[in-house]
Amino acid sequence: MGYVSVKGGEEAIREAERLAAKNRLRGGSPLLEVKQVEEQLRAAVDQVMGEGGLYAPELAALAVKQSEGDLMEAAFLLRAYRTTLPRLGYSLPCAPGDLQPMRRISSAFKNIPGGQILGASRDYALHLLDFALMRETNDEEMGEEEAEEADPAALPAVLDLMDAEGIAHTARERAEGQEPHDVTTHGLSFPAHRSARLQALARGETGAMTALAYASLRGYGAVHPTIAELRVGRMPLRVKHPYSGDAVTVGEVEVTECHAICGGIGFVGTFTGEEGEGARFPLGYGLVFGRNERKAIAMSVLDRCVSLENPQAPTEDQEFVLYHIDGVDSMGFVEHLKLPHYVTFQSALDRLRSVHKEEEVMSRDV
Template sequence: MYVAVKGGERAIDNAHAWLAEERRGDPSVAELSVAQIREQLRLAVNRVMAEGSLHDPDLAALAIKQARGDLIEAIFLIRAYRTTLPRFGHAQPVDTAEMACDRRVSATFKDVPGGQVLGPTFDYTHRLLDFKLMAEGGVPEAETAAPRDEPVPHVTSFLNREGLIQSEPEGDEVPPDLTRAPLELPADRALRLQALARGDEGFLLSLAYSTQRGYGNSHAFVGELRIGTVAVEMEIPELGLAVGIGEIGLTECETVNKFAGSRVEPPQFTRGYGLVFGQSERKALSMALVDRALRSKELGVEVSGSPAHDEEFVLSHCDNIQATGFLEHIKLPHYVDFQSEMELVRKMRAEIAACRAKEAAE
């Protein structure tokens, strides 16, 4: 129960003014523009778009600036704004096989059609501070390869040719929309993937790590990780056909896991899947590992009881906005609640003291 505090509105206004001052920082330092954040903090922008469920780099950059770099607060701002937007229609499913890849690697096959494309990645850096960046110089000259426009096949299609990997059913059923309806358990895979795509990167990373350390019953290989742009198409009823409305950047990850088989399925490989906005390799890979862990029951694999296998635990706790709201609400006034509990503790202490006094007298 909350109670009103006299003078609270004035205090809140002053807190907001102080927040704006702290956000601006030292006035003698040039203000950071939304364009600078969008172009130079692109990975942060990508995370805000992915977990905020809204693909708009400018708004994501604005949210990061407003939130003083607090990405979860920025995600909250984007989700809140998203609820105000009208929905005009639905895009067609994007075809990632037609992706123009900036980066495309496989840990399962050395030689793949289209080749291994390292792309822009931290994987091969030395993780040493580059003090030249403090000089705020220009971009070092380097040979930059253009994105590959020609489509490259998915690596798992090679396993499909021999029937070594479980086939994915292609249904016409429209999946539920997690942004418009509450999560219901048990959830089908389409709904689980939506929740994981919006889930907190750190939470999913920890769960994925737990499956690698033995709290899971599978060992994953990265069948393919690809980053690039795909065309977005929307069907126009008046025209009777789908037309392109733009392009978006995506990261897609497919993991390959050995499956010993069951009474109805032969030994084969199974998949984990991750797909997120922009370049977000860690999130896509974590999502794929957790997706595969959550598929254990439907695959007939013995579940060890680890957290990553527990659908209710994972899906009920992966959303950082829900978690933040419930966590941070305890900072708000709970004066009446606490007073009642304090009275209860006093009463309990008095009863115990009276009992001890009685025992001592006897």
């Protein structure tokens, strides 16, 4: 049997694609509408937007449908699509205070100004299958009581209060005039600037980030934070009006934000603080598109991990973390192994066969 490079297979490829498309519809159930995916599979849509680096709920839903629920593939589709679009500009940087929360909790303090607001959450429900959903109909009432109207309140950040007490330092003043790095145009280089690190984390793959943050929490790293505040809410997209130069709000983007205090329980390391300012808790920051609390928390852990001056573990190594959390990169590399490697494998095969021959000759000589 010989191993040689080949070409051809176009007809087989066409048929394989046709078969895959046919399989999606083989069951004969009603066609899944993109709107249904957008409204009823919101966790998937949000994850795909974050990992795809493009906030576009309708198109993310389309990608989820097209990929039959393969979220890494869906994020890949979204990233591929964004390469066809012009970049019309940059928003004005929004700050944590711009977020209008729909949920905010703190695991560091019980009583926080504005209170702990659970919002829409299943955090405290049992992880049991709900068989009632098998029989769900559109006629079913949600049984909601009419809520009283109330003016949305601005909630002060927990970290700001810690800052005021001198136990954590937050950057209240925006660092003006800094042009952030853009990993979509210039790629990553190491050591990476903080803006590049945050961008790479914000578009990282949820599962990979969760795994690496978990590794750090378990001891393969030194960061084990307490969450000062976790927020889900709407962040305004503000641009400069082309005629007047004023800031105008084009719309709102749903985001999840995590402020992590990287000291306390399980903390290994030192407190930070400029000389003469006193000891303070070091902080980690997470901000991601959509509602994705797992990823925002993992981002805040990894942000602190890759900001350490003396990395001691792989989870604190910038290159290890930032290169391997990219879903499109990692799936591409792992899955490329499926593609023909006939030529490269043949050289390995030739070497092994020659070793066999040498062994045969040597055994005869003996």
